[in-house]
Amino acid sequence: DQQVKQNSPSLSVQEGRISILNCDYTNSMFDYFLWYKKYPAEGPTFLISISSIKDKNEDGRFTVFLNKSAKHLSLHIVPSQPGDSAVYFCAASVYGDNDMRFGAGTRLTVKP
């Protein structure tokens, strides 16, 4: 029962261009959404989050968009840099529930 889905296993973009990573969810009770970034041989690290009362959250080069009616969120990275090359996980949770659900991840490669 994969409640959070990342349908693109990989994405390759040129340095300086925009990277768009997508995530879909099925549980309409989710009210908190997060993106994590993971480098090889390291644990995931928090990148950015958004509450269900918002539709956009921005932090420097990273912006997360939430479309509740479509149960879809996306992460935009502008401009993309080679150091952004990593696996990105989308995650979602319900307030008060400790079971945060993760997508399968998207491997982003930014080419110089």
Add this chain to the structure above:
Amino acid sequence: DAGITQSPRHKVTETGTPVTLRCHQTENHRYMYWYRQDPGHGLRLIHYSYGVKDTDKGEVSDGYSVSRSKTEDFLLTLESATSSQTSVYFCAIQGRSNEKLFFGSGTQLSVL
């Protein structure tokens, strides 16, 4: 960086043997989690703890047990390891429910 240490970092064991993984935190966070990461599945919750001696099951708890006798330590035990438990195991901590997670560096476990 959050103070989380996982040990061992790598473990090779044989089918049927018991295995214990340790997670140690120095942040005094209330919540602690064990996840496993597998290709195509992302991170899946095994067990979590919301206080000393207070634990609960996650999505994939079969074959695993946990214990938390001190705030700083959360142990994951595979009672009788199977090849399907070959995975990368991540510990995570959280200060309050519905906040971001901080992850350890992971334990690569191979069950032969």
